[in-house]
Amino acid sequence: xxxxxxxxxxxxxxxxxxxxxxxxxxxxxxxxxxxxxxxxxxxxxxxxxxxxxxxxxxxxxxxxxxxxxxxxxxxxxxxxxxxxxxxxxxxxxxxxxxxxxxxxxxxxxxxxxxxxxxxxxxxxxxxxxxxxxxxxxxxxxxxxxxxxxxxxxxxxxxxxxxxxxxxxxxxxxxxxxxxxxxxxxxxxxxxxxxxxxxxxxxxxxxxxxxxxxxxxxxxxxxxxxxxxxxxxxxxxxxxxxxxxxxxxxxxxxxxxxxxxxxxxxxxxxxxxxxxxxxxxxxxxxxxxxxxxxxxxxxxxxxxxxxxxxxxxxxxxxxxxxxxxxxxxxxxxxxxxxxxxxxxxxxxxxxxxxxxxxxxxxxxxxxxxxxxxxxxxxxxxxxxxxxxxxxxxxxxxxxxxxxxxxxxxxxxxxxxxxxxxxxxxxxxxxxxxxxxxxxxxxxxxxxxxxxxxxxxxxxxxxxxxxxxxxxxxxxxxxxxxxx
Amino acid sequence: xxxxxxxxxxxxxxxxxxxxxxxxxxxxxxxxxxxxxxxxxxxxxxxxxxxxxxxxxxxxxxxxxxxxxxxxxxxxxxxxxxxxxxxxxxxxxxxxxxxxxxxxxxxxxxxxxxxxxxxxxxxxxxxxxxxxxxxxxxxxxxxxxxxxxxxxxxxxxxxxxxxxxxxxxxxxxxxxxxxxxxxxxxxxxxxxxxxxxxxxxxxxxxxxxxxxxxxxxxxxxxxxxxxxxxxxxxxxxxxxxxxxxxxxxxxxxxxxxxxxxxxxxxxxxxxxxxxxxxxxxxxxxxxxxxxxxxxxxxxxxxxxxxxxxxxxxxxxxxxxxxxxxxxxxxxxxxxxxxxxxxxxxxxxxxxxxxxxxxxxxxxxxxxxxxxxxxxxxxxxxxxxxxxxxxxxxxxxxxxxxxxxxxxxxxxxxxxxxxxxxxxxxxxxxxxxxxxxxxxxxxxxxxxxxxxxxxxxxxxxxxxxxxxxxxxxxxxxxxxxxxxxxxxxxxxxxxxxxxxxxxx
Numbered sequence: 001x002x003x004x005x006x007x008x009x010x011x012x013x014x015x016x017x018x019x020x021x022x023x024x025x026x027x028x029x030x031x032x033x034x035x036x037x038x039x040x041x042x043x044x045x046x047x048x049x050x051x052x053x054x055x056x057x058x059x060x061x062x063x064x065x066x067x068x069x070x071x072x073x074x075x076x077x078x079x080x081x082x083x084x085x086x087x088x089x090x091x092x093x094x095x096x097x098x099x100x101x102x103x104x105x106x107x108x109x110x111x112x113x114x115x116x117x118x119x120x121x122x123x124x125x126x127x128x129x130x131x132x133x134x135x136x137x138x139x140x141x142x143x144x145x146x147x148x149x150x151x152x153x154x155x156x157x158x159x160x161x162x163x164x165x166x167x168x169x170x171x172x173x174x175x176x177x178x179x180x181x182x183x184x185x186x187x188x189x190x191x192x193x194x195x196x197x198x199x200x201x202x203x204x205x206x207x208x209x210x211x212x213x214x215x216x217x218x219x220x221x222x223x224x225x226x227x228x229x230x231x232x233x234x235x236x237x238x239x240x241x242x243x244x245x246x247x248x249x250x251x252x253x254x255x256x257x258x259x260x261x262x263x264x265x266x267x268x269x270x271x272x273x274x275x276x277x278x279x280x281x282x283x284x285x286x287x288x289x290x291x292x293x294x295x296x297x298x299x300x301x302x303x304x305x306x307x308x309x310x311x312x313x314x315x316x317x318x319x320x321x322x323x324x325x326x327x328x329x330x331x332x333x334x335x336x337x338x339x340x341x342x343x344x345x346x347x348x349x350x351x352x353x354x355x356x357x358x359x360x361x362x363x364x365x366x367x368x369x370x371x372x373x374x375x376x377x378x379x380x381x382x383x384x385x386x387x388x389x390x391x392x393x394x395x396x397x398x399x400x401x402x403x404x405x406x407x408x409x410x411x412x413x414x415x416x417x418x419x420x421x422x423x424x425x426x427x428x429x430x431x432x433x434x435x436x437x438x439x440x441x442x443x444x445x446x447x448x449x450x451x452x453x454x455x456x457x458x459x460x461x462x463x464x465x466x467x468x469x470x471x472x473x474x475x476x477x478x479x480x481x482x
Numbered sequence: 483x484x485x486x487x488x489x490x491x492x493x494x495x496x497x498x499x500x501x502x503x504x505x506x507x508x509x510x511x512x513x514x515x516x517x518x519x520x521x522x523x524x525x526x527x528x529x530x531x532x533x534x535x536x537x538x539x540x541x542x543x544x545x546x547x548x549x550x551x552x553x554x555x556x557x558x559x560x561x562x563x564x565x566x567x568x569x570x571x572x573x574x575x576x577x578x579x580x581x582x583x584x585x586x587x588x589x590x591x592x593x594x595x596x597x598x599x600x601x602x603x604x605x606x607x608x609x610x611x612x613x614x615x616x617x618x619x620x621x622x623x624x625x626x627x628x629x630x631x632x633x634x635x636x637x638x639x640x641x642x643x644x645x646x647x648x649x650x651x652x653x654x655x656x657x658x659x660x661x662x663x664x665x666x667x668x669x670x671x672x673x674x675x676x677x678x679x680x681x682x683x684x685x686x687x688x689x690x691x692x693x694x695x696x697x698x699x700x701x702x703x704x705x706x707x708x709x710x711x712x713x714x715x716x717x718x719x720x721x722x723x724x725x726x727x728x729x730x731x732x733x734x735x736x737x738x739x740x741x742x743x744x745x746x747x748x749x750x751x752x753x754x755x756x757x758x759x760x761x762x763x764x765x766x767x768x769x770x771x772x773x774x775x776x777x778x779x780x781x782x783x784x785x786x787x788x789x790x791x792x793x794x795x796x797x798x799x800x801x802x803x804x805x806x807x808x809x810x811x812x813x814x815x816x817x818x819x820x821x822x823x824x825x826x827x828x829x830x831x832x833x834x835x836x837x838x839x840x841x842x843x844x845x846x847x848x849x850x851x852x853x854x855x856x857x858x859x860x861x862x863x864x865x866x867x868x869x870x871x872x873x874x875x876x877x878x879x880x881x882x883x884x885x886x887x888x889x890x891x892x893x894x895x896x897x898x899x900x901x902x903x904x905x906x907x908x909x910x911x912x913x914x915x916x917x918x919x920x921x922x923x924x925x926x927x928x929x930x931x932x933x934x935x936x937x938x939x940x941x942x943x944x945x946x947x948x949x950x951x952x953x954x955x956x957x958x959x960x961x962x963x964x965x966x967x968x969x970x971x972x973x974x975x976x977x978x979x980x981x982x983x984x985x
Binding site: 379385386390394395398401406410414416420421424425427431463464465468469 | 652
């Protein structure tokens with residue numbers, strides 16, 4: 001088949017991005033680009049969800065088996081599309097009066113396209129190109145508040161570290177190509193020999209993806225970038241771009257682990273434990289909520305990294321672990337995107353980008369919808385039922401027990417319990433801090449984005465069955481494809 | 483359908499209460515919906531069939547079948563009294579708090595949500611559902627302490643949340659392990675509680691996992707009960723919580739820990755190390771002894787009452803442990819039933835006690851015992867109820883606390899022997915601090931600095947008098963509940979092989 005409607009979502013995003021770019025050239029009043037982007041994303045989202053449970057590898061012309069649309073790709077694409085949708089809606093308010101609106105939305109759509117490319121790629125080169133497309137777009141977006149020194153700093157840090165990680169990643173890919181003569185993942189899985197160069201390459205690839213996933217010790221850019229970037233961009237970075245690291249890692253690292261049968265679970269366990277512990281401990285003492293959320297994001301990367309530990313340790317628990325990882329990535333995407341949009345709302349209320357926990361005092365009175373949604377999203381991040389975050393953590397930690405890793409599960413649940421402290425602190429401020437001002441009118445775009453994120457979090461928390469089944473299909477497609 | 487009807491009633495009531503604009507609307511909504519829930523649970527008591535055990539009011543719907551999670555609820559002779567207790571305490575709390583002025587709509591909304599979560603804990607027959615409700619109880623309580631609490635509310639609210647959450651997640655690991663080993667042995671991965679527990683005795687487990695699973699669950703329940711030394715969150719939470727928060731906390735929330743012992747740990751005992759029985763007994767006895775000693779030293783009447791809860795909950799641990807040890811059936815069943823009865827009895831009695839603290843604070847503006855004195859002169863109606871409540875807590879014959887504690891002590895003696903005497907040392911101490919507290923607050927010369935006091939308000943009186951009537955009724959005629967619990971106690975103890983476990 002030359003072209004399939006399974007690739008329509010990607011095509012629509014590419015077309016929308018181009019249309020937005022061209023519209024920007026000709027239109028004086030650029031307000032229209034926001035709704036156009038949203039329309040494109042919604043259509044792509046509907047098309048993705050309408051074609052669930054697909055499994056098609058595009059062999060031969062024109063893609064030479066470089067692209068595969070399977071449930072794993074689709075579930076991550078859905079995630080990326082939802083996050084981008086939320087970021088788009090919020091951006092319409094945040095960049096209300098910006099004259100480069102068209103460029104912003106174009107970058108956002110290309111970043112989205114890059115992420116979706118990573119999700120569907122079955123070839124290291126395709127994957128790398130998607131990775132770079134998303135990275136380059138987000139570098140520019142991180143520095144989009146050109147007159148704000150912190151935004152520039154954020155973009156610069158992100159770019160330097162990102163460029164380094166790309167180089168390392170490419171180095172790893174080149175070694176693998178040298179060993180197997182192919183960049184195709186299916187072929188690599190069958191032919192990659194167990195040898196020291198292969199292990200070196202795996203190490204490089206882990207490091208390359210590790211930067212994106214913000215795993216310790218590759219995490220140091222994240223707090224500065226998340227804090228300094230425009231908050232709507234941060235929501236895309238933390239909820240979308242980071243998950244791109246995970247889908248890439250799921251495809252490549254899990255393949256390498258299973259193909260080479262290397263016993264690296266101790267190494268991954270150290271990374272996962274250190275990442276979650278450091279993230280949580282650092283988040284405890286933050287006064288800036290954006291920084292706190294950044295560290296919490298690192299902690300969540302640590303939880304998701306438990307997937308690699310379980311997969312490396314025990315074949316019987318691999319499927320459940322991947323399901324847990326996918327679900328947790330999903331719940332984290334909803335909650336983090338929403339939480340960073342709340343910080344955008346705070347920026348709007350206080351007309352200042354410096355954020356502090358004191359800004360949240362009495363928010364329950366000043367901005368009731370924001371406060372309520374923030375409280376629910378924070379509960380999801382903390383893993384308190386009945387939110388989606390609880391269900392995903394439940395499955396993830398369950399897989400650790402199933403994989404005979406009791407000690408890992410204990411460390412993880414204790415971490416999760418510690419994290420309740422810093423989330424609850426914000427909720428306390430919102431509901432029984434003294435209000436610092438009058439009631440404010442909450443801008444509709446922010447409110448809409450927050451309500452979507454919160455409803456998703458609650459609905460999937462109460463009835464996780466559909467997405468849970470979908471994640472099972474994705475895990476089977478990942479394991480079965482090898 | 484009855485159980486789901488309670489859920490739906492309370493959920494709708496809670497949402498309506500949150501949306502109310504005035505406190506007059508909110509409190510009417512709270513009273514109506516909490517009493518509907520109470521009426522449904524009373525109806526369930528009438529229709530309850532003791533021979534059917536957990537099949538009573540059972541409902542089962544698929545929820546997340548791929549992981550083995552289902553909506554499965556039902557009650558037996560321990561679950562149903564606890565449902566009744568939750569709805570009863572919450573309904574009377576809605577009346578007690580009739581005068582609440584600060585953010586009343588949120589207050590009553592949270593009260594109904596709390597009711598919902600508590601009922602959920604006592605009816606869940608699926609571990610996932612159970613854990614959701616178990617955690618859900620934390621959220622309304624966190625807000626009740628935080629928004630309506632005293633000066634150190636921030637510290638207490640977060641200590642309560644984090645401390646009990648840590649215990650919950652440890653318990654969750656134990657649940658995971660049961661789930662996993664059951665699935666491994668039988669091929670059926672499910673969180674269904676009756677299925678898991680009935681298969682648990684024959685699961686092939688290594689010694690480590692046996693101990694781990696039991697210890698993890700036990701830890702979760704002991705913190706909730708709370709047993710000394712895991713009790714430190716409780717006095718802080720009580721001191722800062724608003725009166726209604728304290729009543730629910732001590733009256734019902736602590737019972738979740740005791741309920742866990744009956745529902746989960748008793749059926750699991752045959753596949754656990756027998757020394758755990760002694761662990762439960764020792765925790766119980768230490769709590770029983772520690773509580774009056776700590777209470778004697780408290781300057782704050784509410785903290786005194788908080789410490790008294792720890793001792794009364796200790797009796798539950800003692801009764802459960804004693805009923806599991808080898809011995810004759812009759813004392814074992816008596817101890818077990820007494821422990822169950824104590825769950826209900828203490829829930830009602832402590833509501834009066836914390837209600838009294840609330841009335842004192844409301845009328846005088848202080849809870850420090852030294853600043854009080856002679857209140858009976860100005861508040862005769864209140865003094866009557868408070869004295870009756872304190873006597874009930876002390877274990878005065880003719881009141882339900884007496885029935886429970888005497889059953890436990892008599893039923894424990896044949897198995898535990900001298901250890902019971904150690905526990906009984908607490909009785910004079912307990913009488914001492916109760917009487918001394920009454921003497922210093924209600925009697926003696928009136929402290930003129932307090933000015934002119936008004937007596938108890940009508941809504942506080944109605945709520946506390948209702949509790950008192952129940953206390954006396956069950957003290958004279960405990961049979962309706964006692965028989966229901968006894969049938970379940972017999973069914974539970976029949977699971978223990980050879981008439982109990984020898985040490």
